[in-house]
Amino acid sequence: MPKPSAANLFSELPASLAAELVNVLVETPTIRIERIVSTGQCSEPGFWYDQEQSEWVIVLKGEAQLCFADGTPAKTLCPGDHLVIPAHQKHRIEWTSASEPTVWLAVFFPA
Amino acid sequence: MPKPSAANLFSELPASLAAELVNVLVETPTIRIERIVSTGQCSEPGFWYDQEQSEWVIVLKGEAQLCFADGTPAKTLCPGDHLVIPAHQKHRIEWTSASEPTVWLAVFFPA
Numbered sequence: 001m002p003k004p005s006a007a008n009l010f011s012e013l014p015a016s017l018a019a020e021l022v023n024v025l026v027e028t029p030t031i032r033i034e035r036i037v038s039t040g041q042c043s044e045p046g047f048w049y050d051q052e053q054s055e056w057v058i059v060l061k062g063e064a065q066l067c068f069a070d071g072t073p074a075k076t077l078c079p080g081d082h083l084v085i086p087a088h089q090k091h092r093i094e095w096t097s098a099s100e101p102t103v104w105l106a107v108f109f110p111a
Numbered sequence: 112m113p114k115p116s117a118a119n120l121f122s123e124l125p126a127s128l129a130a131e132l133v134n135v136l137v138e139t140p141t142i143r144i145e146r147i148v149s150t151g152q153c154s155e156p157g158f159w160y161d162q163e164q165s166e167w168v169i170v171l172k173g174e175a176q177l178c179f180a181d182g183t184p185a186k187t188l189c190p191g192d193h194l195v196i197p198a199h200q201k202h203r204i205e206w207t208s209a210s211e212p213t214v215w216l217a218v219f220f221p222a
Contacts, residue, residue, distance in 0.1 A: 009169060010191035026167050026195060030141050031220045033167055056137050056144055058120060058216075060171065080121035084137060105169075107218055109142045 036104040043092035058082035062102025065094040087111035147215040154203035164219040169193035173213025176205040198222035
């Protein structure tokens with residue numbers, strides 16, 4: 001099992017990034033746990049995530065908005081807000097806070 | 112899949128509890144994600160958790176100390192500190208903060 005790369009989830013938070021920062025905290029044949037740091041990034045226009053695995057995701061710092069292709073209302077996520085994105089539910093990140101880093105925790109697991 | 116019982120991870124935080132509060136956020140045949148709230152609780156004297164599954168655990172609020180039966184040094188966890196507890200690594204909660212609720216997030220997954 002790989003050693004966590006961000007020993008404290010709120011450490012090593014860059015103020016600005018060219019692209020989202022992803023630290024894989026746990027990876028096994030069945031699950032993956034990631035810390036994701038965004039500094040204003042969002043999904044490219046027209047891009048949708050379409051994932052083989054289900055994802056449980058929480059915002060722990062900052063703010064972000066998720067949109068869904070299936071008509072599910074957009075969700076603005078503040079610290080502590082979490083949801084399950086079932087496998088193949090197409091979604092995109094509409095925006096993330098431009099004023100502070102947004103820290104996500106994502107757990108990917110078999111659908 | 113059960114609906115999250117704590118829609119925001121930091122909501123519904125009781126100031127004191129007779130016993131730890133566990134909300135199951137996700138449960139599938141392979142994984143379980145729990146929010147655990149402690150208000151000063153610790154493991155009974157002589158009790159060790161000995162789990163079939165591996166556990167990734169993080170403290171998000173409050174403070175706690177984990178001890179291990181195998182001689183691994185005790186770990187004091189502050190917000191953002193996380194670790195993997197491999198299946199069958201016997202461990203106990205030595206103490207949790209008495210001055211504020213401690214919020215844990217735990218992901219159980221196949222060893």
